[in-house]
Amino acid sequence: MEKETTIYDIAKLLNLSPATVSRALNDHPAINSNTKRIITATATEMGYRSNTFASNLRRQRTNTIGVIVPRLNSNFMSTVLAGMEKVANKSSYNLIISQSLESVKKEVANAKTMFNSRVDGLLVSVAYDTEKTDHFDAFTKKGVPLLFFDRVLDHKQGTSIVIDNVKAGYEATAHLIGQGCRRIMHVTGSLKRNVYIDRLEGYRLALLEAGLPYEEELIRMTDLSEEAGIEAASHIQSMAGRPDGLFIANDFCAVSCMSALKRAGLSIPSDIAVVGFNNDPVSTVIEPNLTTIDYPGEKMGEVAAQSLINHLNGTMNIQTTNRIVLHSELIVRESSLKSAIF
Amino acid sequence: MEKETTIYDIAKLLNLSPATVSRALNDHPAINSNTKRIITATATEMGYRSNTFASNLRRQRTNTIGVIVPRLNSNFMSTVLAGMEKVANKSSYNLIISQSLESVKKEVANAKTMFNSRVDGLLVSVAYDTEKTDHFDAFTKKGVPLLFFDRVLDHKQGTSIVIDNVKAGYEATAHLIGQGCRRIMHVTGSLKRNVYIDRLEGYRLALLEAGLPYEEELIRMTDLSEEAGIEAASHIQSMAGRPDGLFIANDFCAVSCMSALKRAGLSIPSDIAVVGFNNDPVSTVIEPNLTTIDYPGEKMGEVAAQSLINHLNGTMNIQTTNRIVLHSELIVRESSLKSAIF
DNA sequence: TTGTAGGCGTTATCAG
DNA sequence: CTGATAACGCCTACAA
Numbered sequence: 001m002e003k004e005t006t007i008y009d010i011a012k013l014l015n016l017s018p019a020t021v022s023r024a025l026n027d028h029p030a031i032n033s034n035t036k037r038i039i040t041a042t043a044t045e046m047g048y049r050s051n052t053f054a055s056n057l058r059r060q061r062t063n064t065i066g067v068i069v070p071r072l073n074s075n076f077m078s079t080v081l082a083g084m085e086k087v088a089n090k091s092s093y094n095l096i097i098s099q100s101l102e103s104v105k106k107e108v109a110n111a112k113t114m115f116n117s118r119v120d121g122l123l124v125s126v127a128y129d130t131e132k133t134d135h136f137d138a139f140t141k142k143g144v145p146l147l148f149f150d151r152v153l154d155h156k157q158g159t160s161i162v163i164d165n166v167k168a169g170y171e172a173t174a175h176l177i178g179q180g181c182r183r184i185m186h187v188t189g190s191l192k193r194n195v196y197i198d199r200l201e202g203y204r205l206a207l208l209e210a211g212l213p214y215e216e217e218l219i220r221m222t223d224l225s226e227e228a229g230i231e232a233a234s235h236i237q238s239m240a241g242r243p244d245g246l247f248i249a250n251d252f253c254a255v256s257c258m259s260a261l262k263r264a265g266l267s268i269p270s271d272i273a274v275v276g277f278n279n280d281p282v283s284t285v286i287e288p289n290l291t292t293i294d295y296p297g298e299k300m301g302e303v304a305a306q307s308l309i310n311h312l313n314g315t316m317n318i319q320t321t322n323r324i325v326l327h328s329e330l331i332v333r334e335s336s337l338k339s340a341i342f
Numbered sequence: 343m344e345k346e347t348t349i350y351d352i353a354k355l356l357n358l359s360p361a362t363v364s365r366a367l368n369d370h371p372a373i374n375s376n377t378k379r380i381i382t383a384t385a386t387e388m389g390y391r392s393n394t395f396a397s398n399l400r401r402q403r404t405n406t407i408g409v410i411v412p413r414l415n416s417n418f419m420s421t422v423l424a425g426m427e428k429v430a431n432k433s434s435y436n437l438i439i440s441q442s443l444e445s446v447k448k449e450v451a452n453a454k455t456m457f458n459s460r461v462d463g464l465l466v467s468v469a470y471d472t473e474k475t476d477h478f479d480a481f482t483k484k485g486v487p488l489l490f491f492d493r494v495l496d497h498k499q500g501t502s503i504v505i506d507n508v509k510a511g512y513e514a515t516a517h518l519i520g521q522g523c524r525r526i527m528h529v530t531g532s533l534k535r536n537v538y539i540d541r542l543e544g545y546r547l548a549l550l551e552a553g554l555p556y557e558e559e560l561i562r563m564t565d566l567s568e569e570a571g572i573e574a575a576s577h578i579q580s581m582a583g584r585p586d587g588l589f590i591a592n593d594f595c596a597v598s599c600m601s602a603l604k605r606a607g608l609s610i611p612s613d614i615a616v617v618g619f620n621n622d623p624v625s626t627v628i629e630p631n632l633t634t635i636d637y638p639g640e641k642m643g644e645v646a647a648q649s650l651i652n653h654l655n656g657t658m659n660i661q662t663t664n665r666i667v668l669h670s671e672l673i674v675r676e677s678s679l680k681s682a683i684f
Numbered sequence: 685t686t687g688t689a690g691g692c693g694t695t696a697t698c699a700g
Numbered sequence: 701c702t703g704a705t706a707a708c709g710c711c712t713a714c715a716a
Binding site: 358359360361362365372373374377396398399400401402 | 701702703704705707708709710
């Protein structure tokens with residue numbers, strides 16, 4: 001375990017002052033380009049690596065971005081994170097990632113940790129049951145930029161990156177109606193979350209436009225888990241007026257529901273047409289392939305990280321833009337095609 | 343943007359020395375418990391948060407663990423990461439995560455960044471084509487513990503966490519043989535990686551034991567992507583002596599291959615029995631459900647992180663244990679059951 | 685273009 | 701049990 005070389009060591013060796021070395025290493029304009037060359041050369045030769053803490057301590061910034069997500073291990077989220085990592089890495093920012101596991105309590109704890117780690121900025125997608133935004137106030141109070149993505153909150157100072165969930169929900173439902181469905185069930189998540197309430201709103205609008213009634217009993221709030229899909233399926237079987245269309249706000253749940261319906265002898269789409277959400281890889285594995293909304297996860301991660309970084313570098317002000325909407329799209333597959341026009 | 347409170351502010355207010363405040367805040371045993379109480383109370387009241395950099399600078403450690411993975415957005419990896427995050431969070435370590443995107447070049451760059459970030463330890467699963475281990479030498483030279491998981495390297499000082507891939511490969515193959523398969527094709531990844539070469543070895547052993555010939559033409563090295571599965575399927579159809587069994591080293595690839603085979607009119611398992619690897623959620627979506635090897639991703643992440651942390655805390659020495667093997671298990675489903683004994 | 689000097693906030697050592 | 705003091709390594713006024 002050798003000792004670390006510091007700018008002092010380099011300075012001593014070259015008979016220069018540490019200040020000059022520091023400046024040279026940071027490519028300061030006021031340093032003779034020749035001295036610069038010599039300094040950087042000996043620096044690498046001596047195996048010098050800049051001490052981030054000393055630098056951070058001095059500069060009061062960390063080059064670190066905090067990320068809080070509900071879960072790491074969902075296809076969507078890991079794709080988002082992949083996008084963020086790409087961008088952050090390119091701009092030499094580090095990512096500190098933590099998961100709330102869908103619990104506000106843990107989200108609050110995570111926020112606190114991030115705060116103490118003094119992240120330069122924070123990217124958040126909130127948990128299932130988060131309602132208040134207090135735990136993020138500390139950040140805005142200290143001027144740490146806050147950016148919500150996908151599951152966003154109405155925070156006075158937070159910018160958000162989303163897709164148009166109303167439109168997506170509308171398209172999904174309108175498509176089912178276009179296929180002749182008249183009783184469409186909607187399986188969704190917590191209506192505290194924009195993503196779900198907005199999709200529901202889109203659903204409602206589509207029904208309204210088509211002159212179809214909005215019935216409470218056709219709306220199921222669940223946690224959109226695998227089990228929820230199975231339960232939804234058995235509920236459907238027990239219903240008096242069985243729905244002929246099904247719009248589930250998450251592919252993974254939709255797929256488990258479809259499997260259960262098929263096991264129960266229903267045929268898709270003829271008995272019941274199904275549309276999911278996310279364009280998860282499983283949607284092309286299930287048979288019939290699942291119609292869904294394509295959701296730009298990686299792009300969302302990239303945009304979120306890039307916006308934050310631009311803001312931090314002063315290239316762009318996030319506080320002025322307070323909402324960025326990404327494009328999403330209905331992808332029609334067999335699970336919803338009643339009219340067999342291929 | 344208010345000014346930060348420091349231990350000096352607290353000290354001044356309470357007429358104590360900063361040293362005492364520091365000790366109290368760190369729960370030092372030699373401090374009067376009453377003084378401690380008062381100090382912590384006013385600290386929270388003043389909105390004090392410890393400055394990690396100052397602390398790190400002083401202590402020469404970061405409480406940060408670096409993680410380098412091939413990709414963030416695979417079901418397996420994100421599950422591993424979820425496990426790591428849980429453990430790290432509990433022990434108040436931060437995780438800095440980066441992905442190599444299966445390229446050595448990026449892996450080297452990531453390692454460098456991690457090194458400069460002065461992570462306390464490093465968890466690595468190597469890229470598709472990594473061969474040399476030089477880029478990790480800097481860590482061991484500085485005494486930074488290095489732990490490989492899943493895709494490991496033979497590094498003199500690195501500990502590794504794996505499953506017994508030989509055994510798993512053996513079981514998968516032996517199971518197919520037990521179902522009456524006599525020509526078993528094996529689709530695998532880069533043989534530079536322990537996970538794939540070991541599974542191949544297991545495959546070989548099972549054939550050997552059953553007195554079946556090992557044929558080069560039945561081995562396909564691919565990148566195990568979705569496309570690779572489709573190509574494998576079309577290759578199978580073009581073969582003179584069509585295989586009656588198929589062992590694919592990755593569920594995702596296996597599933598796409600199965601779909602393609604089915605589209606081509608082959609029936610599974612009667613024409614060809616299939617076994618995958620990973621127990622990915624898709625394995626229970628595809629029809630018939632895919633027989634696979636259950637692979638403890640979350641556990642692997644937990645064990646990896648915990649071992650590293652224990653080592654860092656001096657609770658356990660990683661250098662002495664240089665290999666931890668987790669349990670894996672064959673899960674039999676319909677894709678491989680030729681004999682219909684359910 | 686380069687050097688001097690002070691401080692960022694903590695903690696470890698030594699002394700009381 | 702508490703205090704004084706000196707680092708940790710870097711950056712930046714200010715001075716030369």
